[in-house]
Amino acid sequence: MNKQLTFLMCSPRGDKSASHSIGSYLVSLFEEKEIIVKTFGVYKTLKNQEKTEEMIKSIDDSDIVLISSPLYIDQAPYMTIKLMDIISEVFQQGKLSNKTRHLFAISNAGFLEYYHNSLVLKIYEQFAKKNDLIWAGGLPIGAAGTYATYPIPEFLKMMEQLPEDDYRQEIYNKPTKILDSVIRSSVKHLSKGEIVPKDDLQKLEFIPMPLESYVKGANSTWPEAAKQFGAEDKLRDKPYER
Numbered sequence: 001m002n003k004q005l006t007f008l009m010c011s012p013r014g015d016k017s018a019s020h021s022i023g024s025y026l027v028s029l030f031e032e033k034e035i036i037v038k039t040f041g042v043y044k045t046l047k048n049q050e051k052t053e054e055m056i057k058s059i060d061d062s063d064i065v066l067i068s069s070p071l072y073i074d075q076a077p078y079m080t081i082k083l084m085d086i087i088s089e090v091f092q093q094g095k096l097s098n099k100t101r102h103l104f105a106i107s108n109a110g111f112l113e114y115y116h117n118s119l120v121l122k123i124y125e126q127f128a129k130k131n132d133l134i135w136a137g138g139l140p141i142g143a144a145g146t147y148a149t150y151p152i153p154e155f156l157k158m159m160e161q162l163p164e165d166d167y168r169q170e171i172y173n174k175p176t177k178i179l180d181s182v183i184r185s186s187v188k189h190l191s192k193g194e195i196v197p198k199d200d201l202q203k204l205e206f207i208p209m210p211l212e213s214y215v216k217g218a219n220s221t222w223p224e225a226a227k228q229f230g231a232e233d234k235l236r237d238k239p240y241e242r
């Protein structure tokens with residue numbers, strides 16, 4: 001019988017989010033391995049009792065539960081916490097059948113540094129342990145917004161066109177290739193009912209670009225935005241000091 005996976009997509013930004021983009025990429029790889037996937041957009045699901053019950057039933061039938069969530073203020077967003085509360089309650093009430101289920105998580109941070117996700121991944125691990133789920137590990141994604149704009153396979157194809165000495169090879173192509181290989185290895189292990197080895201996940205523990213480039217890139221949008229309001233010479237104003 002085919003294995004089943006429940007994909008819990010926890011971003012309010014829906015299809016435009018990194019949580020959706022990266023999570024869906026894993027889903028497509030699981031589907032290649034003939035794993036049946038049921039997807040739930042958590043924001044819509046939890047507002048609807050029938051959908052919530054459908055989600056619980058799907059978790060009950062699943063071998064793998066995949067959470068993909070944004071990072072908000074170094075934490076899981078309110079709806080992701082509410083989701084964990086609802087799932088914990090049904091586990092604690094003994095409403096789910098006895099079955100081996102793995103939990104795998106993707107945490108998507110806006111900042112460059114992967115380690116902003118460390119605390120929340122520990123929380124997902126505790127959530128698994130408290131609820132008879134086997135903690136299979138998690139992906140600590142930094143600069144996740146990149147993948148909200150471009151899905152990983154599309155992004156890698158774009159990077160293939162770049163000359164070898166283009167600076168983007170180092171700060172985008174190389175990190176994305178590492179992420180892709182960790183994702184593929186994670187899917188391979190999870191599909192076989194295994195946890196993902198820590199050594200594999202630790203390959204994501206690097207900072208993809210110098211902080212100055214990130215700040216420069218982020219700041220470069222301000223003058224353009226200010227221009228629309230004729231305020232490009234006012235960006236350094238400090239009206240509160242007057």
Ligand SMILES: Cc1cc2nc3c(=O)[nH]c(=O)nc-3n(C[C@H](O)[C@H](O)[C@H](O)COP(=O)(O)O)c2cc1C
Nearest residue numbers: 011017018019070071072073074109110111144145
């Ligand atoms: C309310 C709020 C709080 C955030 N807090 C953090 C944070 O503490 N650290 C961080 O790296 N990014 C933070 N971000 C950025 C998001 O984690 C980032 O944009 C991420 O890619 C969002 O995931 P999504 O595209 O799946 O919604 C925050 C964003 C919002 C809206």
